[in-house]
Amino acid sequence: MTAGPGRPRSFDRDAALERAMLLFWERGYDAVATRDLTGAMGIAAPSLYHAFTSKRALFEEAVEVYGQRYGGYIDDALQNEPDARSAVAALLLGAVRQQTLPGHPHGCLIISGATNYSPASAEIAAGLRERRAHTAARIAEKIRADIAAGTLPRETDAQHLSTFAVSVWHGLALLARDGAARADLEAAAGTAMQAWPRPPAAAPR
The missing domain is CATH 1.10.10.60 (Homeodomain-like)
Structure with missing residues (x-):
């Protein structure tokens, strides 16, 4: 018809x-x-x-x-992991796996969908920035909870540590877009996590 x-x-x-x-x-x-x-x-x-x-x-x-189908690793990490370190580690590894899926574009639509944009597309770019900023804020909130619980040193700056985590997240997405191998990106994520602050030492009795 x-x-x-x-x-x-x-x-x-x-x-x-x-x-x-x-x-x-x-x-x-x-x-x-x-x-x-x-x-x-x-x-x-x-x-x-x-x-x-x-x-x-x-x-x-x-x-x-895209967020519903390919971004679920973010909620899985930030909602289900018990502390900020394990949440960020899971987020980075989830990102690597999602951003190197066979048969799909590599990288992340939320991160690189409007990297270079015309003035007419400024609101599109702002919307993607808001999504990225929301994830960064959730990471910072998880870090603050760990500081309050004593599992991160009191002097830890939650905003700075969150920015570090997000910087690695973005960098992995750009490398995936450039064709980096999944194993190399997973190794890079592991190396980045070695910089995570250690729990404070227990006070001597």
């Missing part, structure tokens, strides 16, 4: 969104034109705009799907 006059042809919206997400993940927001999206999604421009309203709205929905 053909679509009526002015009515976009029906298509599998979820499958089209998945293909758009992979394209944004591979190239970043600004490098993807509408014609690239319609080609990857297998739909005409009117169908794209009818289903998603705009390229920006499509990207934002793609980021949501």
Whole structure:
């Protein structure tokens, strides 16, 4: 059955969104034109705009799907690990595994989706920054809890240590995007964790 006059042809919206997400993940927001999206999604421009309203709205929905499908390692680490050190270690290893998946773009859409952007895309870049900042704040909160519990030295600066962890997280994503081997990235994550502050020594009795 053909679509009526002015009515976009029906298509599998979820499958089209998945293909758009992979394209944004591979190239970043600004490098993807509408014609690239319609080609990857297998739909005409009117169908794209009818289903998603705009390229920006499509990207934002793609980021949501990406977070749900490929970003679960963040919540797993920060919610389920007992302390900040184990949480950050799990986050870094989870990032490495997710960002080097066979058959998928390497790197992280949340980190590199708008690294270089035009003025018109400033709000897209700001949205991704907010997502990254939210993860950094959660790490800092976990560190503060450890300081309060006495499992990290009292002089530990939670903000500085969180920034260190996030810097490693971002760096691993960029290296994965450049094609670094998973084993090398896992080793780098382990080396980074050696800089984590040790628990304070128990007071002598």
